[in-house]
Amino acid sequence: MQKGIRLNDGHVTYLGLLAKKDGTRRGCLSKKSSDNTKWHTKWFALLQNMLFYFESESSSRPSGLYLLEGCVCDRSPSPKPSLSAKECLEKQYYFTVSFNHENQKALELRTEDVKDCDEWVAAISHASYRNLATEHETLMQKYLHLLQIVETEKTVAKQLRQQIEDGEIEIERLKSEIAAMLKDNEKIQSNPTTAPSDDDSEIKKIKKVQSFLRGWMCRRKWKTIIQDYIRSPHAESMRKRNQVVFSMLEAEAEYVQQLHILVNNFLRPLRMAASSKKPPITHDDVSSIFLNSETIMFLHQIFYQGLKARIASWPTLVLADLFDILLPMLNIYQEFVRNHQYSLQILAHCKQNRDFDKLLKQYEAKPDCEERTLETFLTYPMFQIPRYILTLHELLAHTPHEHVERNSLDYAKSKLEELSRIMHDEVSETENIRKNLAIERMIVEGCEILLDTSQTFVRQGSLIQVPMSEKGKITRGRLGSLSLKKEGERQCFLFSKHLIICTRGSGGKLHLTKNGVVSLIDCTLIEEPEGTDDESKSDKSGQDMEHLDFKIVVEPKDSQSFTIILVASSRQEKSAWTSDISQCIDNIRCNGLMMNAFEENSKVTVPQMIKSDASLYCDDVDIRFSKMMNSCKVLQIRYASVERLLERLTDLRFLSIDFLNTFLHSYRVFTSADVVLDKLITIYKKPISAIPARSLELFFASSQNNKLLYGEPPKSPRASRKFSSPPPLAITKTSSPNRRRKLSLNIPIITGGKALDLAALSCSSNGYASMYSSMSPFSKTTLDINKLYVSSPITSKIPDEGEGKTDKADEVSLCKQDISVREESDNDQIQSDEAEAEVSPTKSPTTPKNVKCKNSSEFSLFSYNNGMVMSSCRELDNNRSALSAASAFAIATAGANEGTPTKEKYRRMSLASTGFPTDQRNGDKEFVIRRAATNRVLNVLRHWVSKHSQDFETNTELKMKVISFLEEVMHDPELLTQERKAAANIIRTLTQEDPGDNQICLEEVLQMAEGGKSEPFENHSALEIAEQLTLLDHLVFKVIPYEEFFGQGWMKNDKNEKTPYIMKTTKHFNDISNLIATEILQCEDVNVRVVVIEKWVAVADICRCLHNYNAVLEITSSLNRSSIFRLKKTWLKVSKQTKTVIDKLQKLVSSEGRFKNLREALKNCDPPCVPYLGMYLTDLAFIEEGTPNYTEDNLVNFSKMRMISHIIREIRQFQQTAYKIDYQPKAALYLLDRSSVMDEEGLYEASLRIEPKVPN
Known part of the structure; x- marks a missing residue:
């Protein structure tokens, strides 16, 4: 029988109490019994490598002791519960203590807290005397090593002290020798000497010659050393480094001068003006515009003085400590940067006050300003940090790696680059405001619409304006004449909402022409105006100007309509202008119709699909937005993945002209032309993929969300009338043969996969509809009146144009509830295509006596055709809504090329009472997506081909791929006529050369030379x-x-x-x-x-x-x-x-x-x-x-x-x-x-x- 091991029981009890009081780890644990059936809760205490357990925390004597030396402690999985177990295993965590010899059962413990379990396992794992002994031995070795170092240092110090003492003794000895020698010299000088002999004079001459030779040889050697160093790479690097520093000093002096002008010529005078009796500006606005400007000036004055002091100690140039002074003050710059956009917006707002604008022009006229504007001075601090970064790059390029300043300059550069990224974003976002203010300042008469900070600058250039007074006399041959170019040359500035037309005066200043501020929402763009008979008969001297003119018909709300004819210098320039103008009109009308008309007046909440889409304004892992809105009133993208950029390019809900231009310029940096083209092809073949997945649920919302596209169903007879009553129509015969228009109602009222193209339905305030549409060779979309029936108790026959008779169209009264468009056979349609119904362009004709309509409203819609964008968007009355929201969405997303095939069958469609069936609504949505996707693809390709033709000239494979795709599109049987014509125009642009620019090319010049x-x-x-x-x-x-x-x-x-x-x-x-x-x-x-x-x-x-x-x-x-x-x-x-x-x-x-x-x-x-x-x-x-x-x-x-x-x-x-x-x-x-x-x-x-x- 094996004897038990005896322990000193009293000492163990003492250690147990010590562990209970000062143990490393103490607490209650559940311990599994020896028969592996039950768990008992004990109170454990860990002291060094001994684990004691007590019956309870109040026990005065330990119940047991485990020696942990050499053990292993690990977490263990929870055991499978028995059928009778009622404990919640989710809240119990187990761990075991295993001993490294056989026949020794492991100690199993558990806790109710995972954190407590991990802490016990960690404490037991580190409770080892061996580990402590190893750490102690390591520390002792380090201690002995340090003792040896200290002894060595003491010995060296002692030797140095001895050397110093020896040196002092030697100095005293030398002093005494010098004193003795001085006494001897005095004695010699006091005694008279004999005259020097001839030998002494010869020796002196020899010594003098030797001295000269030694000096010459030393100078020669020194010169050689200097020349070698001057030619060395290190000297060249130091010269360039010094040159960088001197350039930095000059740039800093110029910058301090600019800040001085900003503060003394603008900030302080405006503060005084804000304190006057009739202040043109408030103190808050002054603080907002010039935030931290004065502090930045003081900071850079200190920096400049320090830089001058460093230059004074040349050739020793130490600059790192100067940047150490500058870096802690960068938060001042950060505040200025974050305020920059707001500053320019406040400035633009204040300039609308004539007193302030006049005062500001006086300040800017001071000689110190050198004709620079205030916004220019406010932008200078934004460029200073990038200038410092460039300077530091150059300094580091010429600073050796072992140089004492290397690390400090590197650190300063990294800090400045962080701030520079923020600055670049701010400069990018405010560049548009500064551009608008600069153009407004160039116009002598001023232009208040440019003070609207939401305007986005698109393009500018010279165009020739043909005066309307000579419209009948000027032929295309006359367009190329030199006199007309001089008389009609205009500087045109296109913005997202307006077109500004100016003439250039003396000194480079601009003058607005008559009707020179054109609101794009009132415009109709006609890309290919039809020539008159006189023009067709004219000589061919102006063939080079063929197809270079385009027409803008402007129909303001409160004045008479007028037409502007502009001529470009080449087809490429004309294509760029027309595509940008049409896209701007698309953007503004999409916003105006969707955001204002439907949301506020007819309760059709189409914009909610955009407003409810958080992906358009909330940052995500793959996209970040800036604070600025683009021309479509959507936040501009700051950072995004390539997938999100392509998604924004093909998002059918909007297409910002500024985004499109930036994307087409820069896509080569982050993707390739093939990827972009493949994306467009995918959108055409799978239109549903054009709407982001996160937005599809908004678009195809059902039941309670059907109002998203169609409005809420009426809940009362009165509501039903309000929703379904169409505006009355009045069709009249026009009097001018030059302004003939075909009736073409170009609102695509979707009818189960087919579209009815409605050209321009304008209901004026007195109950008439003014139908106004301008046709071009590339944009004829006709719907004959013989096919259009208006179901009403009061009917009237509408005469054909071919009859040459004029009936009283004023007596046509269409004031009832329903409008139906009925199917006609193809034969009827072919016959009716020959007839045209002409409508009056008059805005508000007088109400005939026999026509009385209640609740009349003005509802002017528009259409997008290839080559023209029709009519203008007017305010809606809350009491009227005569078309479905799907129709409106088709208008808004159509891009530029909606149309209707000439021989399309028109199914019956009623805009009455209570909305539309569910299956028809889903069909409408699918048709809208299909048409909008086709138009988006053609629209992007049109911009790409017209503005970036060199992409296709240098890449034949890409060009053939685009042509092949467009030919495939043209063979699509479901393609609308206008879409087919748009595709044909793009192919023609790709395959034919531009005859507008017949200038000799560089290769020909070099070849002839x-x-x-x-x-x-x-x-x-x-x-x-x-x-x-x-x-x-x-x-x-x-x-x-x-x-x-x-x-x-x-x-x-x-x-x-x-x-x-x-x-x-x-x-x-x-x-x-x-x-x-x-x-x-x-x-x-x-x-x-x-x-x-x-x-x-x-x-x-x-x-x-x-x-x-x-x-x-x-x-x-x-x-x-x-x-x-x-x-x-x-x-x-x-x-x-x-x-x-x-x-x-x-x-x-x-x-x-x-x-x-x-x-x-x-x-x-x-x-x-x-x-x-x-x-x-x-x-x-x-x-x-x-x-x-x-x-x-x-x-x-x-x-x-x-x-x-x-x-x-x-x-x-x-x-x-x-x-x-x-x-x-x-x-x-x-x-x-x-x-x-x-x-x-x-x-x-x-x-x-x-x-x-x-x-x-």
Whole structure:
């Protein structure tokens, strides 16, 4: 029999009480009994590696002890409950303590709290003496190691003290020796000496020569060392670093000056004005506009003074601590950035006050402002942080990795980049407001509608306006005449709600023309106006202007209608203008009809489908929104995945023109053309996929949600009448043959898969309907009156136009409840197509005596046809609603190409009493989606093909894929006539060349220049050279594809492969600059050089008049080269008048203030124009440096794409307008001849040969 182990029972009891008092872990646990049947609750206490348990917490003696040394503690799964178990196992957690030898049963424990269980397991697992001993041994080794280090340091310190003492003793000894030597010298000097012998004088001469030789050799050695260092990479890097710092000092001084002007010329005077008796602005508005401006000025004054102090200690430049001062103050900038959008909105609102606007113009007229506006000064702080980031990038590029400032500069750059991302978003969102305010400031008469911050700028350009007074006299041949171009040239600005038409006055200012502010909601766009008989008989001299004109019919609410005829310079430009105008009309009418008419008046809550869709305004993992609304009153996208961007492109509920333009400019950055085209094909083939899944349930809502599209069913006879009573119609014969209109009611009233196209149903306030529709060769949609029956007790026969008789249409009275459209056979329809019913364009005809209708209302609808957008959207009366919401939704989503086939059968459709059956409603919805999807696909393709034709010119496979798809669409038997015509127009645009721009291309010029011999410079006049230089500059500039402006490819190592056209432009700029310098330095005679310089200055001045600012910079930069600038004798003979012209030209193209003078000149000039490309590349570099293309969540940075797209839009405006300059081979060959052009080194050598350096 094995004996039990004896323990010191008293000591164990003492340890148990100690564990109960100071144990590592204490608490109640359930312990499984030895027979594995029952659980007993015990009170456990853990002390070091001993686990005691007591019967209860109040027990004074432990019941047992477990020694935990070498044990393993783990969580264990819950056992399967027995049938009789009543305990809730969900609230019990088990763990076991296993001992590492056989025949020893594991200790099973459980708790009721998972956290308590985990803490017990962790405590028991760490209760091991072995672990403690190991940790103790490790600590002891570290302690001994530290003791050795301390002893070593003490020994070293002792040795150093000994050395210091020895040094002090040596110093005392040397002092005593010096004192002795001084005494000896005094004694020698006091005693008279004999004259030096000849030997001493010779020795002195030898020593002197040796001294000179030693000095010369030291200087030579030192010079060699200096020269080696100057040529070393480190010295080159330090020079560039110093240059960056000096440039930073200049930029900081300019920025502080700008802030000083903002505060002293605007903020403080406006504060005083707000305190006057009749304040033009409140103190709150001043604070909102200039939030933190004064604090930012003080901050940068301190920063600038610190920077100047660092420069004073040159060549030792330490800058990191300056940025350490700036970084903690970035929250001031953050507040300014977050307030920026609100600031500009408040400013636009305040400028509606004439007193404030007048006062602000006085402030802006001060000389310090240099004709810059207040919003320009408010934007300067937004560009300062990106400028710091660029400076830090350059500093780090020239700072060695072991440099003491490297880490600090890296940290400052990372912090500034975080703020820069926020700034770029704010600048992107407020760019539209600043653009509107800038255009409003250019208009002499002012334009209050541009102070509406919800307006979105779309495009601008020069168009020719044909005066309506000469409409009958001007033929298409006359359109190309030079006199008409000069008389009728207009600067047109398209916004999301208005079209502004101006003339350019002196000084670049704009003047509004008569009826120059056109509200797009009142417009009808006719893309292909029909010519009159006189025009068809006219000569063919104007064939080049064929199909370049388009017409806008404006029908204001409160004035007489009028027509504007505009002519573009090319088919591509016309297509871009018409597609943008039609899309803007689509957007505004979709908003006006859906948001106002249906929601407020007829209780049809179509907008709720958009408002109830949280995905359009709530951030998600794959999309982030900004605070700004787009032209469709939907939040703009800030970041989004590619899938969400494609989804927004094909969302049938709306299509914002600004989103579409940005997407088509930038899609190559984050996807490919094939992906976009495949998405459009998918939408066409599966229209239901065009509505996001999260929104389909809103669209196909049933039962209680049927009111979403159709309105609530009437609940009383009165409500039934209110909903079903149609407006009365009045059809009259028009009096003018030139304004003939076919009756075409272009509201697609959906009838089980077929559409009835209703052109324009306008019910005026006195009970008449004014039906007004304008037809074009590409947009004829006719519905003959013989097919339209109005069921009413009072009927009247409507005469055909072919009868040539006029009945009294005023007596036609259609004031009853129901309107039915009945089916006719195909034969009847063919016969009736020959007849036309004409309607009066009159807005509000007088009410005939025998026509009396109650509850009359005005209900003017519109249609979208290819080439025209009909009539205007009027206010709805609450008592009328004559069409279904599905019809309205079809109108709103139709895009641009709704129509009805000529031989379509029309099923009976009644707009009476209580709504529509459920199956018909679902059919309506499906038809709406199908038609809207087709129109959306065609609309996007139309914009893509017309505005971005180079995508298809450079990618033949994409072009053939689009043509194949469109041919497939045209063979669809269910396609409407207008949709088929729209597809045909797109194919025609893809396959035919644009005859509008017959300018010679760059390849032809280069081909003709090959092998030719150029004539000398003196054989060409300044005018010839200026014109041909302008022509060449524009040819090089216009061929740059817009995709090269993305990604800073021109700054990468493989820039010649990524951006070949930008690099060709840069090379052309440098070649012309070298040619000018070569031409000057080739002249040996100083007088000839003066003549050449003055002639090139004259060329530059002519280029300025031709708006070729690139050539101005080419010539001025060449004159400022060191090889030319150093020719003092030559410049002394240059006339004072020429020097004045040079100063004026240099000021124009100066890079000061981000090329502020050049930007102002570009804003005030009409195309054609050649801007300096480097200015735009600098802007793009600012955007690219501060913000990545993708966020950390891999979302596309669409705000960045929008900013880049706006810059590209301005560049393309200048690219698309060609110069009317004839190609002169002789002068062009001279400019392209590179055979005698010298490089930089050759130019400097020639300069030294002409005027050698004067020795100091």
